[in-house]
Amino acid sequence: MASLLIRDSTTELTSFPCLKLRDDLEDLSVPNDNSVPQNRRFFPRSSVKRLCTEGWISSALHCCCLKCREHRQTAQRPPNSPYYYAAIIGENKSSRCDSGRVGILFALCVCSECPSLIYSFIDKGITDDYFENHMSQFTASNIRQKYWSSIHPRYSERFHWNKYRFATPFLKKILFDEYPSEIILPFLKESRLGKQNKHGEIEDEGSYGKVFAFEILDEYFAIPVGHEFCALHQVQLMTIS
Structure with a gap:
């Protein structure tokens, strides 16, 4: 007789905190309209910054699921390092990260189910400002070549496609502006x-x-x-x- 496995979603989210954190992010996405595909909904910067509390960051960096444990082991970075916490919440003023915050980048890593990717960005001095001004550089192949060679292509691809949801531009020009079709406008x-x-x-x-x-x-x-x-x-x- 075949057995039926019933999955308890509550238990699953408890066992895999990174999934719960990803869902926390998705709750922030707009427009909150079922007619808009998920990949065309964006994350307002102010909402993401409010979400990135020290507790939320700690939960992501210390996720106990097998995938996240393997990522941390591969990255060989201490998840409780004050340096990385300071960079994510915008208190790091070192020469490698002098513009401070990488909260948007970290949320993007969480959304792509690879929080440990943030270590490579911080180590190379990549900040939210740099990411937003050089977004075309963050392709799936470049992430593997320049930032984390051992990352599974699945996660670098997710990062590449999710990045547009975190890089909605401010509308500043009065007369005319033109954007690539991938860009999600506010x-x-x-x-x-x-x-x-x-x-x-x-x-x-x-x-x-x-x-x-x-x-x-x-x-x-x-x-x-x-x-x-x-x-x-x-x-x-x-x-x-």
């Missing part, structure tokens, strides 16, 4: 604009392609405008198709 409540046909479908008006209305998450709205426009959160996005 837009919420997107809705297509146009006229409705007899089938209830939205059709484009004019010859300018698809037009959308959306809201911009406040912390990413950095366009210098006059006071009379400070409350402007809903604008139109025009894309040529």
Whole structure:
């Protein structure tokens, strides 16, 4: 007679703290809309920084699951080192990490199920600022070649594809800006604009392609405008198709 194994999700998360921490992160992702695929939801910087408390960091670095224990053994770094804690929470002012914080990078490592990868970034002086300004360098192959040669390709690939969710740009230019298709912009409540046909479908008006209305998450709205426009959160996005 075949036996049936029933997995208790609560027990699983308790046994594998890194999975619980990853779920903590996913709870922060926006837009909180089932119509938006998970890989197109982003993590607001302010929410990630609030999550990265000393206790949360410690839980990730000391995860007792077999995978994390193997990663720590391979990395050969002490998980309780004050140096790494200080770098993650932004208190490290050493010459190797003089711009401080690597909290966003650490959250990205946790999301990619490889918290120990952060040791290699810190040792090479990589910070959140550097990552955000040189994101194209952090490909799966470069991570294995430059930062951790023994990392399994599975985790470097996850890091590569998850990185866009942690690098949403601030909107600073007034007139025009262009972004690669992989970049996730800080837009919420997107809705297509146009006229409705007899089938209830939205059709484009004019010859300018698809037009959308959306809201911009406040912390990413950095366009210098006059006071009379400070409350402007809903604008139109025009894309040529």
